[in-house]
Amino acid sequence: xxxxxxxxxxxxxxxxxxxxxxxxxxxxxxxxxxxxxxxxxxxxxxxxxxxxxxxxxxxxxxxxxxxxxxxxxxxxxxxxxxxxxxxxxxxxxxxxxxxxxxxxxxxxxxxxxxxxxxxxxxxxxxxxxxxxxxxxxxxxxxxxxxxxxxxxxxxxxxxxxxxxxxxxxxxxxxxxxxxxxxxxxxxxxxxxxxxxxxxxxxxxxxxxxxxxxxxxxxxxxxxxxxxxxxxxxxxxxxxxxxxxxxxxxxxxxxxxxxxxxxxxxxxxxxxxxxxxxxxxxxxxxxxxxxxxxxxxxxxxxxxxxxxxxx
Amino acid sequence: xxxxxxxxxxxxxxxxxxxxxxxxxxxxxxxxxxxxxxxxxxxxxxxxxxxxxxxxxxxxxxxxxxxxxxxxxxxxxxxxxxxxxxxxxxxxxxxxxxxxxxxxxxxxxxxxxxxxxxxxxxxxxxxxxxxxxxxxxxxxxxxxxxxxxxxxxxxxxxxxxxxxxxxxxxxxxxxxxxxxxxxxxxxxxxxxxxxxxxxxxxxxxxxxxxxxxxxxxxxxxxxxxxxxxxxxxxxxxxxxxxxxxxxxxxxxxxxxxxxxxxxxxxxxxxxxxxxxxxxxxxxxxxxxxxxxxxxxxxxxxxxxxxxxxx
Numbered sequence: 001x002x003x004x005x006x007x008x009x010x011x012x013x014x015x016x017x018x019x020x021x022x023x024x025x026x027x028x029x030x031x032x033x034x035x036x037x038x039x040x041x042x043x044x045x046x047x048x049x050x051x052x053x054x055x056x057x058x059x060x061x062x063x064x065x066x067x068x069x070x071x072x073x074x075x076x077x078x079x080x081x082x083x084x085x086x087x088x089x090x091x092x093x094x095x096x097x098x099x100x101x102x103x104x105x106x107x108x109x110x111x112x113x114x115x116x117x118x119x120x121x122x123x124x125x126x127x128x129x130x131x132x133x134x135x136x137x138x139x140x141x142x143x144x145x146x147x148x149x150x151x152x153x154x155x156x157x158x159x160x161x162x163x164x165x166x167x168x169x170x171x172x173x174x175x176x177x178x179x180x181x182x183x184x185x186x187x188x189x190x191x192x193x194x195x196x197x198x199x200x201x202x203x204x205x206x207x208x209x210x211x212x213x214x215x216x217x218x219x220x221x222x223x224x225x226x227x228x229x230x231x232x233x234x235x236x237x238x239x240x241x242x243x244x245x246x247x248x249x250x251x252x253x254x255x256x257x258x259x260x261x262x263x264x265x266x267x268x269x270x271x272x273x274x275x276x277x278x279x280x281x282x283x284x285x286x287x288x289x290x291x292x293x294x295x296x297x298x299x300x301x302x303x304x305x306x307x308x309x310x
Numbered sequence: 311x312x313x314x315x316x317x318x319x320x321x322x323x324x325x326x327x328x329x330x331x332x333x334x335x336x337x338x339x340x341x342x343x344x345x346x347x348x349x350x351x352x353x354x355x356x357x358x359x360x361x362x363x364x365x366x367x368x369x370x371x372x373x374x375x376x377x378x379x380x381x382x383x384x385x386x387x388x389x390x391x392x393x394x395x396x397x398x399x400x401x402x403x404x405x406x407x408x409x410x411x412x413x414x415x416x417x418x419x420x421x422x423x424x425x426x427x428x429x430x431x432x433x434x435x436x437x438x439x440x441x442x443x444x445x446x447x448x449x450x451x452x453x454x455x456x457x458x459x460x461x462x463x464x465x466x467x468x469x470x471x472x473x474x475x476x477x478x479x480x481x482x483x484x485x486x487x488x489x490x491x492x493x494x495x496x497x498x499x500x501x502x503x504x505x506x507x508x509x510x511x512x513x514x515x516x517x518x519x520x521x522x523x524x525x526x527x528x529x530x531x532x533x534x535x536x537x538x539x540x541x542x543x544x545x546x547x548x549x550x551x552x553x554x555x556x557x558x559x560x561x562x563x564x565x566x567x568x569x570x571x572x573x574x575x576x577x578x579x580x581x582x583x584x585x586x587x588x589x590x591x592x593x594x595x596x597x598x599x600x601x602x603x604x605x606x607x608x609x610x611x612x613x614x615x616x617x618x619x620x
Contacts, residue, residue, distance in 0.1 A: 016383040072590055130464050144556070146456055153558025154440050157590040164552035168476045168489075168544065177551055177586040179478075221358060234478065241487055242474035246454070248463025280382055280467040 004063040006301030006307055007055055009048065009084065009098070011035075011069045011109065013138070017294075020055045020062060021302040024122035026295060028055055039087050049101045052251065064105040064308045066113035066301030075156045078108040087169075105308045107301065112159055113302055114300030115290070116143025117150055119253045120304050123291030128250035132243055133290070134161050136211075136258035140182040146247070166238045184235040187211055187257065193231065197224050218256045218264035229264040236265075237272035244273070245280050254292030262289065283295075314373040316615040317365055319358065319408070320421065321345075321379040321393065323448070326358065327604075330365045330372060331612040334432035336367055336605060351398050359411045372416040374618045375408055376611025378424035385466045388418040415618045417611065422469055424610030425600070426453025427460055429563045431613050433601030438560035442553055443600070444471050444546075446521075446568035450492040456557070472496075476548045489596030494545040495520055497567060501540065507534050522567045528574035539574040546575075547582035554583070554591050565600030572599065 003022050010017045015035060020028040031051045038044035056062050056151040072081040078095025095108035104109060109117070115124070116133035125131035131145040140162030151158055162182035163173055171181025183189060187210070189212065194209040200223045217225035240252060264286065274282055292299055313332050320327045325345060330338040341361045348354035366372050382391040388405025405418035419427070426435070426443035435441035441455040450472030454461040461468055472482055472492035483490025493499060497520070504519040511534050516527060527535035550562060569577065576597065584592055602609055 072588075105386070109409075128464075142556075146461060149457070151456060154438075154560045155558055155590045155594065157588065158556065158558040160555040160558075161556040165476070165548050166478045168548045175586060175588050177555070178548070192365075236487070238475050238478045238528065239552075242549075243556060245470040245473040245487070246468065246553060246556065247461075248465055248468040248470075254333045271569040276485060278382075278467065278485050
């Protein structure tokens with residue numbers, strides 16, 4: 001493949017991951033820069049640009065850089081507002097800093113939007129004009145492809161599926177948003193639910209009640225684990241049902257750690273959606289696991305970077 | 311104004327309303343054809359085309375026809391699937407029938423989308439690229455303008471705000487969709503809520519507990535009526551909060567009978583949204599009453615018809 005390679009820089013919770021990619025294919029190892037190793041933005045930026053330089057030595061035709069960050073951004077200005085995992089990085093014009101330090105065209109995007117874009121361009125959402133992507137992890141995020149384009153919203157804040165309410169009378173979300181989905185099916189909430197359900201079932205709490213552990217237990221036929229995934233599917237299904245009535249998408253793509261639950265989650269989820277949607281909304285709807293795992297952020301923002309060059 | 315006039319045909323619950331319009335201005339009276347006067351599609355279609363002919367005699371430069379219908383349609387094919395208020399009109403290629411009978415370019419659209427388009431092009435949503443329109447009445451409908459275009463969804467079924475869930479554990483909606491907003495704030499549900507609340511308050515139930523009547527009572531300071539509108543705002547606010555987290559729109563435009571409640575609804579609604587949204591989503595958000603009332607459907611579809619000629 002002779003297409004121009006680009007670099008993806010993915011700001012995660014504890015480290016920054018950097019790699020070069022051509023389309024959906026990484027063409028370098030993933031370099032990891034732990035954010036807590038750096039006290040100031042300056043040394044962290046130096047570490048990033050050193051990594052970029054090393055990649056450009058190996059791939060001199062690298063043409064652009066994409067940067068994915070958690071939290072609120074201004075896409076037009078390339079500013080990240082609350083990069084809370086990196087000290088001192090509020091209201092940072094990160095796109096232009098990277099561009100000026102490297103001399104390469106750069107683009108800055110929200111990380112959930114990067115994941116959605118990776119799935120739309122190269123993954124499970126490919127070929128569908130309207131795709132709702134959900135990432136399940138510590139928090140619940142999302143990104144929307146509508147009419148074949150990433151939909152960002154008026155202040156670049158669209159796709160916050162984790163903040164949607166599943167229960168008017170429910171627990172408070174982080175912004176006073178009662179019943180926020182994220183407060184029911186975030187990783188920690190699933191573990192808490194597991195502790196309660198195993199305790200209520202009168203048995204021992206298994207050693208591994210992470211989403212991955214609960215998945216294995218459910219697949220092995222453990223009735224409590226199966227019930228836990230059914231409850232997760234009830235919350236997620238309620239929120240997706242509302243999303244589907246609003247947007248009538250072609251496809252729902254679910255990524256993140258919890259998505260690896262596979263059939264134990266997707267089975268009851270599909271059933272709950274079928275029993276609560278009109279045939280127009282359900283019959284041709286694709287409900288599927290994301291193609292990309294940890295690399296979705298890098299692939300999404302490096303793909304956006306590639307499109308800067310068209 | 312010398313722009314080409316077009317005709318809007320609005321299929322309502324009990325009658326079909328037809329008028330000629332230039333932009334937002336009706337240039338004829340509204341002709342009403344009661345649907346129950348017609349046993350067969352054929353005589354009803356004759357009545358419609360007779361009305362169109364009369365309008366064209368008065369305005370020979372009429373250039374196109376827009377048709378707004380309730381329920382599911384296929385926009386590309388111009389087919390209406392379940393025009394339940396007109397006997398025998400399932401799977402009807404209504405757009406092409408009207409086009410062939412009149413010889414005028416025609417367009418068929420869902421009625422809530424027509425309302426949204428009227429508000430976007432000429433009304434309360436003008437100038438905003440991302441607008442969520444809600445119609446409150448017997449049912450609750452909606453239409454979406456995203457990135458400056460009517461967003462129809464994959465099967466032309468988007469915008470069904472009334473079917474979104476506000477309560478995972480709530481009452482069943484018409485499609486098994488638990489907690490459907492429409493089952494809480496449809497006109498009939500508001501009247502039932504009023505009966506219960508006045509009864510519980512130990513007083514007499516007022517003679518007029520229609521949305522209009524309850525609005526007057528609340529404006530006059532009646533505490534029960536004020537509490538009813540606060541409850542309506544809680545349900546509507548929860549659903550709009552979810553919608554705003556998902557779409558981050560510029561404006562929310564609320565139409566239909568209940569919207570005439572004005573400040574007694576919009577006051578608590580605005581407060582509930584402010585207390586449950588991030589500043590990115592709330593600070594620049596416009597929350598406003600629709601500009602057009604009963605004429606929104608005609609204006610929306612006649613505007614779409616006009617754009618066929620560009």
